[in-house]
């Protein structure tokens with residue numbers, strides 16, 4: 318499994334003791350065919366006056382012209398202004414009876430078109446341009462990266478950089494980590510109008526989560542987990558979902574899942590590994606435990622782990638009976654996975670015959686870079702995707718990777734040039750498709766991404 322080692326999470330510790338000031342805040346939504354950031358919401362919240370450490374290195378700057386962006390922030394577009402949740406009167410929705418809650422969970426899932434192919438939450442990696450690339454190539458829903466609920470409520474800069482979305486970015490799960498129900502609710506209310514689920518991260522196994530007491534470490538405090546879910550389920554209009562890991566003991570996992578369902582969770586994503594099974598490349602996810610969870614609850618369930626190509630998707634759905642699958646690491650290398658493209662790794666030695674798909678990871682990277690020009694994100698996210706998508710290419714021409722690593726400040730010109738250089742050096746590693754497979758890329762999404 319990849320690292321959660323992200324600077325933004327580290328912020329939480331330093332922010333806890335920092336001076337707060339009152340200021341105006343905004344959530345930025347981008348319209349599809351314009352680079353204008355649209356300010357949707359404004360309210361007054363506590364906000365740190367100094368820029369938080371870790372957001373100001375060159376790689377943490379947004380990949381757009383800073384001056385232009387500042388000017389846009391002062392000239393909000395008034396066309397899109399949904400009511401802001403924290404401005405609405407506080408309400409306490411009583412949980413409907415269990416039966417009707419389950420029905421509502423399914424009705425919501427059905428309204429969303431029952432998405433099966435889903436981009437997993439990935440810190441610094443499942444950001445808007447990457448989600449849009451995956452959607453073009455078959456993803457039917459996506460999670461944001463995990464957002465830290467406390468920092469999200471406190472820091473405008475964090476909100477602006479870490480949560481961007483656009484009209485086409487649906488269905489969308491917005492994921493938070495939290496250990497305080499009131500703070501989680503405050504954060505959730507800010508994103509509620511722009512998503513289809515507010516998701517609670519109950520699966521992060523990293524040291525930073527242990528220190529911050531969130532993610533998989535909340536498995537040691539189930540009453541707190543229950544109160545987080547109940548708080549959202551009682552107070553939000555949008556359903557609550559949870560992403561969990563397995564307990565070492567299957568019955569504990571089943572009891573956990575049932576508790577979450579009873580607390581008001583409307584959808585459960587199960588990563589089929591325990592908290593201690595951190596290395597997803599070495600340790601296979603346990604699909605039979607996911608099936609046991611699926612058979613024990615009545616809400617929609619998603620499976621996560623071991624989804625490397627479309628054959629895995631079909632096997633997982635058949636073996637577990639879940640509604641859909643999440644993929645993380647494999648999508649980073651191959652964002653076209655859900656459209657039936659596969660990397661050479663899954664072709665060599667296979668009995669099925671495959672053909673060169675005439676699409677490769679450099680093509681996908683160029684598409685991703687164009688999306689980043691349209692929907693700016695911090696350079697560190699772009700850098701991470703370049704390494705993931707072109708990792709195999711760099712193994713053939715390592716000096717190109719060295720040149721990338723030597724750039725403390727990236728530009729689009731440099732990155733497009735880097736792809737050209739690899740091509741001039743004769744590097745090409747195709748993606749493959751099984752013979753007879755037709756790429757599942759819709760004409761609409763092609764048109765949208767080419768515009």
Ligand SMILES: Cc1cc2nc3c(=O)[nH]c(=O)nc-3n(C[C@H](O)[C@H](O)[C@H](O)COP(=O)(O)O)c2cc1C
Pocket residue numbers: 318319320321437438439440441442461462463492518519520521560588597621622623624643644645646647
């Ligand atoms: C770079 C990276 C960042 C991740 N960040 C998150 C996250 O923010 N929230 C979360 O619940 N899981 C996160 N994960 C875990 C994935 O969502 C997923 O559960 C895990 O990688 C197993 O799926 P896979 O076998 O398809 O990689 C992350 C994984 C990676 C590789």
